[in-house]
Structure formats: C-alpha cells, structure tokens
Amino acid sequence: MSPFWVGLIVGVGAAVVQAFFKVLPPPAYGVCIACHMRDLVNWVFIRIWPIYGVSEGVPKFLGADVSKVLPVFTIVGILVGAFLSALVNREFKLRSMKFGPQRPLSEFFIGMGVMVSALLMGGCPLRTALKSAYLDLTAIIALGMILVGVIVGSEVLKRSA
C-alpha cells in the first residue's frame, strides 16, 4: 500500500459518504480534520456550558448544519484507527520533542494558529483538496496558497537549522 492508494480510497470514500450517507450540508464535507474537530468540540462544549452557544440572545450551534443534532465522528475514528494500527504494528511509543518548534508548548500555539487559519478559509488541507475536487475555484486558489506557505515555511526551517 502506498500513499497514492490510501488517498484514492479515502477520496472515493469522501464522495460516497456525501452521496449516500447524508454528510451534508455543506457539500464536500466528507473528510475534514479542522471542521469536524470544530463540530465535535462545539457540540460537546455547548452541552457543558450552554451560554457559550448563545449569540445575540438566541441559542445557536456553531458549526456545520450536518452536526446540529449529532456531530460527525471522523476525528474519533481517525484516533481509534491510528491507535489500533500503531498498537498492532508495535509502533506505539510515548515520546516528545525537547527543542525547536515541535516542543509540546509551542505545538499547542501552532495548533491554535492552524485551526484559526483553517477555519478562516473553511477547511484543513484535506477539505481544501476535497473542495477543489468538487470544482470550487476559490479552494483551488487556497490550495495554491498552502503550497506557497509550505515553501516559505520550508525556507525558514532550512535557514534556522
């Protein structure tokens, strides 16, 4: 199995869940890490602290329409699937980076920044790719901008190393 085939399988899966399993609206929502995490977190948080969801005096679900009653569970699936796979193949090991941008504390803030950037344009790289495949022209431009960001980030890493 190579990354190409995994991408192909999951891409088809994302189309199938939209076509036959009611993962919409919005369209092109079959796989997304940032949006699905947002739906899950907001769904849980509104039940813990109902005031959080109230905007301008009316309770409102902050997230995609599909997750209003029950949230999408992609994130849980990925964590369980990857954990089982790591366990079965003896790759599970507690570890941590001690220095550089991948220390736990700086990763916390990078994670926040990535979530904010992703929600600004309505999706993580995966959903941007999914929207591009759905022929949303703005998403194709966003995908190009991700590439520009990666190139600038790689240069920064190269110079600082």
Add this chain to the structure above:
Amino acid sequence: MHVWATFILGLIFGWLGQRVRFCTIGGMRDYYLIRDSRLLKGLFGFLLGAFLGFLVLKPFSSALKTFPWFLNGKSVFLAKWSTMGLQAQVHPLLPVPGDPISFSPNVVAHLVLAIIGGFGLGFLGVLAGGCPFRQHVMAAEGSISAMAYLLGFAVGALIFHKFIGPFVSSIFA
C-alpha cells in the same frame, strides 16, 4: 447515519494513514526540500479519487446535484439569498459554504480569506511538522507534542467561533 459513516471512514483513514504516513503538507514539503514525491502522490490520489467519485456517483444521488460547484452551486446561493431578501449576482468564484462569511456575495472577501488562511495553514503546518491529519495520527502513536497540538486545535476552534469569526464577519458585513 452520518455519525456511523464518518466514524467508519475515519477508522479506515486512521488505520491506512498510519501505515503509509499520509500527510498533505508533508507531501509538499518533501517534494520542495528533497524532491521526494511519495507523500505528494497521496494528495494527488486523494484529489483524483474524490473527483472521480463525485463524477461517477453524481447520476445516482441527489446529494451531488451541486457538483461541479462553479456551475451548479448557483441555485444554493439563490435559494439562501431569497430567504435573506438579498438581490445579487452569483459569481463562479463563490466558494462552498464554510468560511465565516459563508453566503456573502462578496467574492473579494472570500478570496482574501482563502489567501490568508491558505498561507497560514501551509506556513504553520510546516513548522508543526505535518498537516492536521498527520498530527492526529502521531498523537494516537504516542507523540506528546502532537497531543499538545490537538489540545491547541480544540481550543483554537472555541476561540475562533466566539471571537475571531464574528469579528471577521463584522469587517466584511
């Protein structure tokens, strides 16, 4: 139904993604830095699979009637705008709903958000050492850095919807 469908898709994606170290941003980074296209092919596979999936399944499902978006997304905007009492032209660049100004007819605002968000995602993604999906897999493999990333990810979502999203939509309103 969507709960089980997304859970099972996530399970498959998590398992296979862990085996092959699937990563979208890592693919672009590896190709740029060391001309290794292995992970980048994963992103192309995803694009190809999703596109073919949409194309082939379109005749069998009414859920795909808005594909391709730049042609058929028009009706979604017109229906939404008529409930809001808004008269505007549908531009082919208007994106799939999801950003903080989802149904705004302002194309330039959508493009600005896509450009800022895309750049931030690419830049911060490289610093973090992988795309959000890869971070989830690494957290499940026991990386404490990736677990901290996930925590920040969740907190970021809460902050975004309480403060940043309303602020952004008030700028472009």
